[in-house]
Amino acid sequence: MKPTTQILLTMVFLLSTGFTFAKGISTNDPYVREVPPGQTNSATFLTLKNDSDKQIALIKANSDVAKNVELHEHVHANGMMQMRQVPKIIIPANGVTELKPGGYHIMLIGLTRKIKSGDVVDLNLEFDDGSKQAIKATVKKVMQGMMMKGGMKGMKQNGMKMDKSHLNPMPNLMRVFKKMPQKLNLSAEQTEKLKAGIAERGPKVKDLFKAITKYEKEILKATLADKPLSDIDQLATNIVQERLNLINSKAACAVSVKKVMNDEQFANLQAVYKENFAKKQEYSNDMKGKMARLKHVNPMPNLILVIKKMSGKLNLTDKQASQLKQWRDEREPVMENQFKTIIDLENQLQEAALNNAPPEKLAELADGIMQNRMKVMRGKVFCRDKIKQILKPEQYKKVINLYKENFMMQ
Ligand SMILES: [Cu+2]
Incomplete structure (x- = not known):
């Protein structure tokens, strides 16, 4: 090869890599979650932007800060977020792919050193x-999934869809x-009154959602x-x-909506709601139904599930395994029954509310729901x-740590 050809080729090569760089992936805002002392795993988040006309995939990452670096996603399974x-x-x-809490992330497994806010971690991406690409990610405090502060707002800011149905x-x-609104035939005056009502009550309802979410995290x-x-009872x-x-x-x-509308309009509102929005909760016995239920009625950690799925890591004796199984067989039907009761009563409550049932009836159903919710929470403590x-x-x-590491959102 003549030197000139070689130079030419090198130049073409440089140009082409330059091209790829400009028209490839760029990274933005990489950060690593600070973890409390003793916790051995963390995660990296960042935004990846692809300026090329072809799909590109991140296939590997490594760092000297962790023994193992894996690409992870979060999925809803077993009634909780799992990665x-x-x-x-x-x-x-x-396009753009965001790696963020509750979604894709680069998992750092087995931290090789302590990391605290402000530290910079080197990562290589392939x-x-x-x-x-070699990137530098700053360590930051990141609110952690289920323990996220700020309730719904925090979750929304973290880009998660919040299912409020439960x-x-x-x-x-x-x-x-x-x-x-076109289905309601409201006058301008009625519309204004309803809007004012929403403006007044909206924040209060949000506060209630927040309070429930906060106590459920606690x-x-x-x-x-x-x-x-006793402590848990107070929270329950x-x-x-x-x-x-x-x-x-x-x-x-x-x-108050009833006061703004005439009887006919209100009946129509209920009918439109029933047709378009009212959803009866299903009680199905397949896995999906079971898991949806768990999430719906139970804010508590499901330690039995950890044992079921990760028993290999626990070195159980035969005796322990059989004791745990016996306990599970005993408790599961009881819990299922409580779940079923809650869901039945919630369906009844929705129906009663849509059919102008008297307030006493609503109160009675609500009371039944809460009694069973208390039972579920207490039951989980016994468990x-x-x-x-x-x-x-x-x-x-180990069970507690496995739960924290694997079943709580990163
Ligand atoms: Cu992960």
Whole structure:
């Protein structure tokens, strides 16, 4: 090869890599989640932008800060968020893929050193177009999934869809007004009055959602932190109290809407709601139904599930395994029954509210729901303490850590 040809080729090569660089993946805002001392895993988040006309995938990452670096995603499974490894993370042609809490992330497994806010971590990324990038990610405090502060707002800011259906069993009549006002034949004056009502009640309802979400996070945390039943009972009481407040506020909302409309309009509003928005909760016995239920009625950690799925890591003796199985066989039907009762009663409550049932009837159904919700939460504490009794302290500790590491959102 003549030197000139070689130079030419090198130049073409440089130009082409320059081209790929400009027209390939760019990274934005990489950061690593700060973790408390003793926790051995963390995660990296960033935005990947693809300026090329071809889809490109992130296929590998490594860093000296962790023994293992894996690409992960979060999936809804078993009634909670779980993460799992994925072979690649695709960035669509001329598109953006965000790695964020509750979604895709680069998992750092087995941290090789302590990391705290402000530290900078080096990462190398490899893409399926052959390109590589070295990036620096700053360590930051990131609110963690289920323990996220700021409730719904925090979740929304973190880009997660928040399913509120498990918080409110009452019909949300104002959805009709918001989504299909043309069906209601309202006068301008009525429209103004309803808008004013929403403006007034909206923030209060949001606060109730927030309060329930906050207490549900606290009860999860308290259960994992081995707090006694009395502490957890207090939190459970707060949860059902706020849930009752929410039901009452929805009932009050219906009353004030009724005042703005004439009888015919209100009956029509209920009919439109029934047709378009009312959803009966199904009670199906397949896995999906079971898991949806778990999420819906139970804010507590499901330690039995950890044992079921990760028993290989626990070194259970035969005796322990059979004791745990016996406990599970005993408890599961009881819990299922409580779940079923809650869902039945919530369906009845929705129907009663849409059929002008008297307030006493609504109160009675709401009360039944809350009694069973209390039972579920208390039952989970018994379950925790039973597991603790069967396992050795270090095994139990392992269960708690496995739960935190694998079943809580990164
Ligand atoms: Cu992960």
